Structure formats: structure tokens, C-alpha cells
Amino acid sequence: MHKEYALTKNQQIIFDLIDKSPEPMKAYSILFNVQKKGIKAPLQVYRALDKLVEIGKIHKIESRNAFIACHNSSCQVAKATAFSICEICEKVTEISSASLSKYLANFKDKDGMKYSKYNLEFFGLCKKCTLK
């Protein structure tokens, strides 16, 4: 029962770019890449990014100020995200672990508060960089 958003032109251009990128993209790098398509100003990029984040098509990697497409098909809204980040090569991978998301979704703090959203970033070395 979930409304599929039709992306607007700017949103589609920017989503396509991020979706094709093998790594998280930063706002001004996005801007540079879409200028030939008529998107000229930072604000145009940020507005599209805000919307894409809101509807869960992309996620923001807060510690890197960068954006990646969501590859977790169950993600219709940006509310529960987890990533691993390699501290050497900066490779970022979205973690989709049922047990992790279940654990965090049900987590209550000392006061019994439950939280509607979370963002988790793990840092370490990816396989490639471990071998170096």
C-alpha cells in the first residue's frame, strides 16, 4: 500500500547519478556532474537530495557528508540505516541485517524511550585493505 513517488526531473537526474556511482557522492561533486544537464546551483542539488533522502531513495553518510543510493529494497522511508565504512579506502556498504535492524528498532533507553529512527556507522577496514 505504498505510494510510489514519481521523481521530478531534477530528482531523477540526481538519483540516476548517485545510483550509478560505485561510491558515495558529495553534493558539489554531484553539482559538477549535472551542470551539463542544466542544474546549475547548489540549492537545486540540495533540494533534490533532501527529497530523495526523505523518501528513502538515497541515504546520507553523516560522517562523510556524502550520499549513496539505497539498495535495501524494503527501505521506503529513511528511518533505519546502517553502514560500514572502510577507514582507508572509504568504501561504504549498506548493511542489511535483519537481526541488527530488529535489535535497534526495539532498543529502549534507560527511560524506556523508543526511537523512531536511527543511523549507525561502523568503521574499520574492508577486506581488501585488511590484506594490504
Add this chain to the structure above:
Amino acid sequence: MHKEYALTKNQQIIFDLIDKSPEPMKAYSILFNVQKKGIKAPLQVYRALDKLVEIGKIHKIESRNAFIACHNSSCQVAKATAFSICEICEKVTEISSASLSKYLANFKDKDGMKYSKYNLEFFGLCKKCTLK
């Protein structure tokens, strides 16, 4: 067996300020507040912040670009942090839950990778804001 760092003058001034603050502080707000003590430039602030984060005296709230003092006495190094953030009043609280930290410290991804550090930010409404 843990080396207690003697903070340098700039580090101490900035740590004291953050430690007294009831809420996370942003770098340029810190700068403004310490200018009367002779710290004049952004870089002086950022250098102190970097070091304080590194030795675990403060943490960065990534989604807010702000810094709070660590009140979790077992935190000697910034490697495992968890916060709750109220989306209305922006109150931030460090979560110290043994079961949460144990769960995350032992979390392995699909490839069996373990991670040396993590940062977790929960979002929701604090008690006060829930009642409004």
C-alpha cells in the same frame, strides 16, 4: 593502565567550555566563546577538537556537526558512541547501555567482518517534547 593525558592550554579551555555546556556545541560557537581567552582562529579550535575527540574526552554528533563532552567514564578512546537526539528540541544524550555496546561491539556483517568503531544516532522525541 591508561595514560592520562595532560591537556594543553587550548585543549583545556575548549574542553572546559564544552563540558559546562548543557547542549552540544558547534565549532564556531566555541570559537566565539573562547576568543576572549586568546583563541582567535577556527583552526585553533578544530585542532583542539580533533585531539579531544581522539582521546575520547568529547564526541562529535555527526548529524549535527556539534560536540559534547563524554560522560561515560569508561570511554578512554572514541571508538563506540551512541546518542539519542530529540528532533524537536535537539537535546542530545549519550546512551550508555551495556547490552547495546556489547551487541554492537560483537556485530559481524555478512562477510564476517568485525568493526573496530561505530557511531550510532537515534532520533525521536524526548520526554518533554512528547508531552507537548
Add this chain to the structure above:
DNA sequence: TAACACTGTGTAATAATATAACATTAATAT
């Protein structure tokens, strides 16, 4: 003690990230 490495400082300039304000246009709903 001189040479060195290491860490921190001071300063100026600039880069990188993000938003405010305002006018306009497109899409949707009643």
C-alpha cells in the same frame, strides 16, 4: 650540546558544505 623528531601554536587565506530570500512555474485537488 647540537641535531632531530614530534607535538602544539599562531596567522592568513581559502576550500567545502549548506541555507536564506525571493520570484516564478508546474502539478494536484476540489
Add this chain to the structure above:
DNA sequence: ATATTAATGTTATATTATTACACAGTGTTA
């Protein structure tokens, strides 16, 4: 049709963070 909402285009500006360079203090060590 018209009211409403969402998205766009543009300029300017605010906010966050780093580069580059000169220098000072401390501890080592040769």
C-alpha cells in the same frame, strides 16, 4: 477554474572545515 502545494531558477550569503607556512616547546639521542 481556481486554490493549494510542491518544485524550480537565481543570487547572495552563511556555516563548516582545511591548506599552507612559520615558529616554539619538549624530549631524545648521538
